[in-house]
Amino acid sequence: MSPQAPTLFPTSLISPTIQAQLPEGYKLRPLEITDYSKGFYDCLAGLTVVGKVSEQSFQQTFEQMRRCGDVYHIVVIEELAERRIVATGTLIVEQKFLRGCAKAGHIEDIVVHDSQRGKKFGIRLIDQLKHIGTMVGCYKLLLTCSESNEAFYGKSGFVRKDLHMAVYLNNDSTPAAAATATPVVLPITATPTSTTSIASSSSTTALGAATVNSNSITDTTPTTTAMPVKARTVSIEVLSASMESIMVK
Numbered sequence: 001m002s003p004q005a006p007t008l009f010p011t012s013l014i015s016p017t018i019q020a021q022l023p024e025g026y027k028l029r030p031l032e033i034t035d036y037s038k039g040f041y042d043c044l045a046g047l048t049v050v051g052k053v054s055e056q057s058f059q060q061t062f063e064q065m066r067r068c069g070d071v072y073h074i075v076v077i078e079e080l081a082e083r084r085i086v087a088t089g090t091l092i093v094e095q096k097f098l099r100g101c102a103k104a105g106h107i108e109d110i111v112v113h114d115s116q117r118g119k120k121f122g123i124r125l126i127d128q129l130k131h132i133g134t135m136v137g138c139y140k141l142l143l144t145c146s147e148s149n150e151a152f153y154g155k156s157g158f159v160r161k162d163l164h165m166a167v168y169l170n171n172d173s174t175p176a177a178a179a180t181a182t183p184v185v186l187p188i189t190a191t192p193t194s195t196t197s198i199a200s201s202s203s204t205t206a207l208g209a210a211t212v213n214s215n216s217i218t219d220t221t222p223t224t225t226a227m228p229v230k231a232r233t234v235s236i237e238v239l240s241a242s243m244e245s246i247m248v249k
């Protein structure tokens with residue numbers, strides 16, 4: 001039997017309950033250093049431009065993330081028969097000084113290989129990242145998504161919250177940023193009509209471990225941009241029930 005490849009974070013953070021909800025032949029696990037050869041980048045390419053990354057760069061980046069301790073949690077679903085990654089998602093844990101040195105989680109890079117969509121892998125990824133967030137003590141999870149994915153995240157208890165803003169810097173290697181000579185701020189305004197529709201809503205998540213509170217809902221239509229914006233994005237959050245007492249935003 002070959003030795004276990006190094007994992008990005010402890011396997012003990014993977015929920016057996018969520019693993020049991022996957023179809024047979026699929027495994028939910030932390031990213032491993034050998035996943036470059038299992039199509040990790042093919043999967044990521046379903047989300048955005050991935051650029052050219054050598055196996056060596058992948059491994060160096062992996063080690064860099066691993067040395068950060070309990071910050072980076074990249075989860076994958078592997079199709080075992082094919083030895084290939086079919087879905088991935090990331091939770092980055094931010095340590096704060098605020099709220100009694102609390103932790104906030106940021107969900108990033110959720111993607112299911114286009115040949116595997118509609119099998120609930122997306123929902124399982126989110127449930128797993130919420131499980132990690134709960135286990136490591138995050139009081140809220142935040143993510144940014146396009147309007148077209150809002151209903152998908154809504155199924156996991158996320159609601160619109162606050163504004164989403166971005167500035168693209170010259171050292172960003174994305175094609176859109178490269179075409180821009182100077183930093184560009186993308187101001188985003190609220191649309192009053194959407195503010196009233198979901199305000200003060202509250203619901204329990206699929207895991208039953210967290211409660212969602214929505215204080216204000218805002219539309220995020222960019223009003224002025226000096227560069228193309230692919231889709232309108234929304235800022236979404238879910239709060240952990242365990243941290244509700246200190247959450248007075």
Ligand SMILES: CC(C)(COP(=O)(O)OP(=O)(O)OC[C@H]1O[C@@H](n2cnc3c(N)ncnc32)[C@H](O)[C@@H]1OP(=O)(O)O)[C@@H](O)C(=O)NCCC(=O)NCCS
Nearest residue numbers: 047110111112117118119120121122123145148149151152
């Ligand atoms: C969005 C994405 C992750 C969904 O993954 P998936 O595995 O196909 O979704 P699931 O099978 O888990 O869907 C779960 C539920 O959400 C619904 N759903 C999925 N995508 C949806 C969307 N874009 N809008 C509304 N509902 C959606 C499904 O119909 C399903 O509903 P049901 O529970 O009532 O049957 C996947 O389509 C994807 O990788 N898209 C490209 C990358 C991307 O946009 N990532 C998000 C970046 S913010």
